[in-house]
Amino acid sequence: MVKLAVTPVTSLVDEPVRMHISGVRPNQLVTIRASLRDEKGILFQSRAFYRGDAAGEIDLEQSESSGGCYQGRLPMGLFWALTPETPFHMLVKRDVIGSPFKVKLDVFESEEMVSDPDKDPVVSQTVERWYAAPGVQRMQIREGRVRGVLFLPPGDGQFPGVINMNGLVEGLTEMRGALLASRGFAALSLAFFAYEDLPSFLAEMDLEYFEEAAKLLLRHPKVLGPKVGVVGLCKGGEIALAMAVYLKQVAATVSLNGATSITGIPLRYGDVYIPGLPFSTEEFSITDSGPKTLQNVIGDHRAPEYEQCAIPLERAKAPILFIVGENDSTGKSKMFVDYAVARMRKHNNLNFQVLVYPGAGHLIEPPGSPFCAMSYLSSFAVPVIWGGELRGHCMAQDQSWQEILHFLQKHLAIRYPVVCKL
Known part of the structure; x- marks a missing residue:
């Protein structure tokens, strides 16, 4: 009798899931399928x-896949390789507190699933993947101009912000x-356009809005x-880097594939004005609706005429963690960071760390997220190619998450990090 053991059955998305199958014949070929439906x-x-x-x-921690959506030893490959039936659709969890993603794992003998899609699996198991641990509170923020959602860890606090x-x-x-709150941080997910009564279009980024949020x-x-x-x-990383330079409330900054120059939309902070690198619209003048790469859309930040667009990171007082997808086909992230790091070193500012992940694309999402090669981006009204490949990208998501937690714990003076369990 074929048996499927999955542990844990309920977990946070940043925790690995172990799958073990027993009761098959020696050398028998089986197909394992993972599936879920999103909130749409x-x-x-x-x-x-x-x-x-x-x-x-078959122990997925030791066994190798011979085909399907991936090959080789990839214990979390079935989760990483989840692909939408609707093209250009990205897996996003909206209700992070009230419900998990339910992932069904099915085992089929031989390749029956391929030859007969209606064939019933020999064994199945459904696992729950949560973004919020029990006791995490979600609070809508509508104060002054600031709009967003605050997540608080369980307990009396205080918690680093x-x-x-x-x-x-x-x-x-x-x-x-929600996941940051599950790991002990008071986390404000901050909106800055096209949310509630915020402007639907950004003509200018006012850094005072982000100071107000801090x-x-x-x-x-x-x-x-005393700091956050x-x-x-992406654009959030770009803003985060500007906050590291100009806002005294910032103690540590993590930029995930953020540009180190202001791009497209100019930035203002009091008397400070940084123009945005120009966007070329030629890429989008093509009438076909196929996916586009944004790699050549942004002007060359290294050109002398665009030097005024650079964020003066050499003046940043707080430490910065740059996380870079080497195969980012959207924003030339590595080129941006190399340029910024050279400037910082020239000015003897060595208060930074750079982590470059081969095979990783642009969308470095929370750990456990499926690899999204391309998706529809409403801001550009076209599907966008994000770059990267499954193994390298998803490993980067998992590994960089641990680096982010360690970096924040270190620089926000956490002596005893909160670890929430389901």
């Missing part, structure tokens, strides 16, 4: 082929904020001062 009802699936060992067992921002995606995604977070009775950390992806 869109189906995501992955599959891989494995062979039983001499004892009739972190502002989390994503890129030019309309609305607000809360996954990383002050708001520090005023909260459960937030440990900032984590940002």
Whole structure:
């Protein structure tokens, strides 16, 4: 009798899942399928082929896939390779507190699933993947101009504060904020456009808005001062780097594939004005609706005429962690960071760390997230190619997450990090 053991059945998304199959014949070929439906009802699936060992067992931590969505030893490959049935759709969890993603794992004998899609699996197991640990609180923030969601860890606190921002995606995604709170941080997922009554279009980035958010977070009775950390992806990473330079409330900054120059949208902070690198629209004048790469859309930040667009990171007082996907096909992230690091070294500012991940693309999302090669980006009204490949990208998501937690714990003076368990 074929048996499937999955541990843990319920877990946070940054925790690995172990799968072990027993009761198959020695050298028998089986297919394992993972599937889930997101909150829009869109189906995501992955599959891989494995062979039983001499004892009739398959341990995904040791066994290698011979085909399907990936090959080789990849214990979390079925989760990483989940692919949408609807093209250009990205897996996003909206209700991070009330419900998990439920991933169904099915085992089929031989390749029956391929030859007969309606064939029932010989054994199945459903696992729950949560972004928020029990007791994490979610609070809507509408104070002054600031709009977002604050996540607080369970317990009395106080907790170190972190502002989390994503890129030019309309609305607000809360996954990383909920997960940060599950690991002991008071995390403010901050919106900065196209959310509630915020402007639907950014004509200018007012850094005073982000300063207001930092002050708001520090005023909260459960937030440990005197400063906060900032984590940002893409445009959020770019803003985070500007905050590291100009805002005295910032103690540590993490930039995930953020540009080190202001791009497209100019930035203003009091009397400071940094123009944005120009965007070329030629790439989008093509009428076909196929996916585009944004790599050549942004002007060359190294050109002398665009030097005024650079964020003066040599003046940053707080430590910076640059996380770079070497295969980012969107923002030339490594080139940006190399340029910034050279400037910082020239001015004897060595208060930074650079982590470059081969095979990683642009969208370095929370750990456990499926690899998203391309998706629809509403800001550009076209599908965008993000770059990277499954193994390297998803390993970067998992490994960089641990580096982010360690970096924030170190620089926000956490002596005893909170570890929440389901």
